[in-house]
Amino acid sequence: MAKTILIVDDSASMRQVVGIALKGAGYEVIEASDGKDALSKLNGVKIHLIVSDINMPVMDGITFVKEVKKLDHYKFTPIIMLTTEMEQEKKLAAKEAGAKAWVTKPFQPPILLAAIAKLVLP
Numbered sequence: 001m002a003k004t005i006l007i008v009d010d011s012a013s014m015r016q017v018v019g020i021a022l023k024g025a026g027y028e029v030i031e032a033s034d035g036k037d038a039l040s041k042l043n044g045v046k047i048h049l050i051v052s053d054i055n056m057p058v059m060d061g062i063t064f065v066k067e068v069k070k071l072d073h074y075k076f077t078p079i080i081m082l083t084t085e086m087e088q089e090k091k092l093a094a095k096e097a098g099a100k101a102w103v104t105k106p107f108q109p110p111i112l113l114a115a116i117a118k119l120v121l122p
Helices: 010-024 035-041 061-069 088-097 109-119
Strands: 004-008 028-032 049-052 078-085 101-104
Touching: 004 010, 004 035, 010 028, 010 109, 028 035, 035 049, 035 061, 049 061, 049 109, 061 078, 061 088, 078 088, 078 109, 088 101, 101 109
Parallel strands: 004 028, 004 049, 049 078, 078 101
Antiparallel strands: none
16 A cells, blocks of 8 residues: 655645655655645545645744644654755754754755655555
């Protein structure tokens, strides 16, 4: 059975690019346009990993990570931040919120897939 990954990004084209890479690697994909939309999709379905942007309207990525970690069913779900941000302060805030990895946009699919493989057990 394929592992399911939630992609959270306000850019439809970025969700599409990430989705193509993940689907090509055999993952099931659920998409959300911001943190609030993503939280609405965490309705008990098994999510093996989350890939989230930081800068989004409605609810930013760091707030989203904090909210996910409050949910019993998802508090141990690994989260990768996929963002243009390179500031050490933002990286530290994401890590403190519960993010497990950081991948910078523009990204190379093999780098993202390698990070995912380390966090999603077969």
